[in-house]
Amino acid sequence: MGKSQVRNNIRKLRFHHNEMTQEQLAEKVGVTRQTIIAIESAKYSPSLELAFRIAFVFGVPLEEVFSFEDKNFMNTKE
């Protein structure tokens, strides 16, 4: 399993929220720090529930945290 097609801005958002640490974010959303690391590096796509929780912690809509990039899928849509 390679990199997921779900991109994210978690690193940037953490920085803009008083340089929140991965550990702090992990604690707030109820997962381990390793999971936050895996999500940040796009190795793991979180569940919809976890994605919403992360967005809720930063107080932004889901689309501002996560984006989907799959060129093949986008081409088939057109």
Place this chain on the structure above:
Amino acid sequence: MSYQEKNTTVSLITYILILGFYLVNLFQMYREEGLVSTRLFSLWAIVIIAAILVNIFASILTNIVLSIVHAIKTKTNESERFIADERDKLIELKGVKASYITFSIGVLLAMLTFVFGQPPLVMFSLIIFFSIAAEIIGDISQIYLYRRGF
């Protein structure tokens, strides 16, 4: 290394030790007097019970040791969060899948020994071997997934 990863590593080591014990005893028995059912049955019982008990105690011990290490490191009474989140559960599922596939292949191979005219004791010995090997493969695949991120 997360708590789950450490726990899986301990489980892997215990299963490797149990498999080693089983194989050493099995080959020793085979060289001395061939596969004798009474001795073989007791060996299977020891191995199966050891696999269950050792794993339970190893898990409890890991928990205690990790808590002590964490308390010494942080110098607080606050215990480490031993939670299994969604990623841990998915990794565990993948490990179980790897174990299941290994065991299924093992059972098929064990059945094949009948084709070559081997006694049932050989088949059951192979099934026991593959059941422990399946756990080892499951643990290795879990550790691999933890190391890679997912």
